[in-house]
Amino acid sequence: MAAPVSEDGKGLRGEACSFLPGGAAPYGNFPDYSRFHPPEWRLQLLPAALLSQLFPSPRAGPLLGLDVGCNSGELSTALYRHLLGFGKSDASHMCSVPEKDLYLLCCDIDPGLIERAKKSSPFPGAISYATLDIMDAGAREVLLSSYLSRFGRVAFDICFCMSVTMWIHLNHGDSGLVKFLSCLASQCTYLLIEPQPWKCYRAAARRLRKLGRNDFDHFRSLTISGNMAEEITQILTKGCAMELVCCFGSTSWDRSLLLFKSKEIRSLL
Template sequence: MNETEDLKFKGNDPGAVRFGNFINYYSFYPPHERTERLPKNIWRTEGISYCLDIGCNTGDLTKALSNFLLNCGSNNEIIGIDIDPTLISRAKEHHETNLKFFCVDIMNCDGYNSIKTFLNDLNLKKFHIVTCFSISMWIHLNHGDIGLRIFLKRVSDLSELLVIEAQPWRCYRNAVKRMKKCNSTFSLFPYLQYRENIVKDIENILTEECQRIKITETEDTKWGRKTLFFR
């Protein structure tokens, strides 16, 4: 897919999007459903926690994460990134203070290098926290198995604490069905080798290939997804 292709799929179903850049996403997935399940005893309480929220959409969850960390005694500054410039514009309009938002594609080399620049500007080697809430499926569908592994390697290299909520396989099937109804497709979907046990596959890639240590996981949200934590 080239850089100039429209980010939002032009179909009749607002759920048929190619990159997970849904309109009114948080009307269906309210931030508190995630933050109320997060553990309270694993965050930094000294200095400032510098965080990167990947796939931030309009920033509602980014803001809720910041408030959650403050309540846990962790002062924080968060950079939210998303592939969709319209969503980033909305995030900038609605949120302020310790939140910064940028249109960045982590799978693009220039985008990844810009994230490295953020770290250099902060005089850090890694972000204290990197969060990835329900974006792994969209990386996987658009970039295949190799792309998923590249993504997981990159977020591992960027983070001290990695927080990841991965979509289960049923979400893949639903996304593919929506696209088919709008006469489009994810061309790499039939060739994916990581499939039915995708959440476990992601955990294995992080622990075996990226040398991360899983420290805990949350209970499922109402929409059936858990959040995993890796150091």
């Protein structure tokens, strides 16, 4: 069994999944991702009262969240606990009365990781997991519209995109990254995004070369490069009708947590 490595090239032992020999995961689907990037390292940057700050007015229904690229669900669960103020011992979202009800739809391209997430989820009533290639427009429309229709909604209140942009960029090129960001912006009121820095692109390509494989199809042709947090901010603010609300700072592995808000009015009906 191959030992997967982190995006920064650090090795870990892990369960076999849909990644190449030697631990190079072409879609970022590392089977033990949370072990080398623990959720709490991100969550310490986020205010526990974030949902109440973003949505201060009373709501007739619950808040809806979309987590794109959820891996095996550890970060999704940790985000849910953190934003609703649950301790680690709370086994159900009925253990206490949250100030804001939140339902999460979490998706990932890897069916093996999704199965693990479903089996280990402590909040099956509030967090749903589904296999989805987010770049497959047909499958995306079916899943997201079906989920939203259950609540009589046409958009999510908040979308989480944590360390996913690089994999979209490497596998779908500059145009794919722009389409991906545009898609997220059209689906939510708020977008919390954590872009990978350019050094992670080089590390991912280097791992493939060490395995004797070719670079990612688009790596050599990418023109969107350099400071990826700035590049993604430009795409979202200039082409996707969003505005940057806040940067919550950077993780210890040099990734910024950026919060954007849509300039368009999202209907609740």
